[in-house]
Structures are given as C-alpha cells and as structure tokens.
Amino acid sequence: MFSNFDYSVIPVSLPFIWKGLLFSLELTVIAMIGGVVIGTLLALARLSGGKFLALGAKIYVDLMRSIPLLLMILWFFFLIPLIIGEPIGQEKSALITFTLFQAAFYSEIMRAGIQSVSRGQINAGYAIGMTYWQTMGHVVLPQAFRNMVPVLLTQTFILFQDTSLVYAxxxxxxxxxxxxxxxNYGRSVEMYIFVSIIxxxxxxxxxxxxKYFNKRIAIIR
Known part of the structure; x- marks a missing residue:
C-alpha cells in the first residue's frame, strides 16, 4: 500500500509546514487568551444579577453556540469588509472570529467554575465590605480558574483542531x-499524512x- 509513497518531500517542505504550524498555534493561543478574558467577563455578567447585563451576555453566548464555526468564519470573512469598507485579510479575520466564537464556550466553562465555589466564601467577601466585582476578582475567580484548568485545556485542544477550518x-x-x-510536489497524500501526525x-x-492537571486538582481537593 505504501510502496509508492515518497516521503522525501517532507524535509524540503518543512519550512512551509513550519510557517503554517506557527499560524495555527498563534491562532490557538490568541483565541484562547482572548476567549478566556471575554468569556470570563460574559460569565460574570450572567451571574451579576443585572437584568439587562445578564440578558445581553446570555443572548451573545446562545447565539455563538448555535451557529456552526465554519459558517461564522465565512460570515466574518465576507461581511466585515462590507461593513468597514476595506478587506482585513484571512489571518486577521480568523483571529477575530475564533476569539469571539470561543469566548462563548469559555464563558460557560467559567460560569460553571464560578458556581463551583462555595456560596459561603462569596458571602464572606460581602461581609467584609467587598463589592460583587471585588469578591469575584479576589476570592472566586482564582479558585474557579484552578477548578476549571482541565476543562479549559480540553477546550483549547478542541480549538487547535478547529483551526483547520480556516482552510475554507x-x-x-x-x-x-x-x-x-x-x-507543488505532487505528493498530497504524503503531506496530509504528515500533518495528521503533527x-x-x-x-x-x-x-x-x-490528565495530569485532573490528578493534581483531585489531590488538592
């Protein structure tokens, strides 16, 4: 089956493959950081008790989670240039799309993490004069992040897999x-096998x- 394969194409293609890998990793890291930051703000907004703030955050999250990522990628790529009147490029469009899309998923993860923290600790923060946002920043979020590290990482490697959709x-x-x-080299099968391994x-x-973080958190608990 593999007798006709020519893997000598791999070494000569490494510079270009490396460049593509760097962009995939860059997209993953930026979308993860931006998604966690925006997602945390969305989670806090949903739990704040403010009617309109919570409703706005809920609509955003539900909307993003209800639309396929591929469709969202195409929408942003074709619609944003029409709105702002100039092209923004494939890479920049992908960065914006992934960050905003992943924020909805990270929001739900962080909301679960925040709700996993004992209500007594939140009440203790209020008892010593902290505001809602101070209590969240100093008491709740550090614990929520620790509890959610495995789930955040799981979402991140799903995000890395999804970066292949920018191919569209x-x-x-x-x-x-x-x-x-x-x-270019007439060896598509070999290259697809190679990147599959990557x-x-x-x-x-x-x-x-x-798995490592799951064990560490289990020991702490």
Missing amino acids: IGAKDLLKAAEITGQ YFVICFSLSMLV
Missing part, C-alpha cells in the same frame, strides 16, 4: 500549508496534560 477562507494554517506543498502529537500531548 484560504488562511495559511497547517492544513493549508500541507495542501499547497502537496500540490495534529495527533500536539492533541495527544495536551490530553496528557489534562
């Missing part, structure tokens, strides 16, 4: 790099990290 708008991620080099190694490593 021509962004030069890892998958797109494999396609271009495979076409995806597997990175995602498997992250899954092992999730």
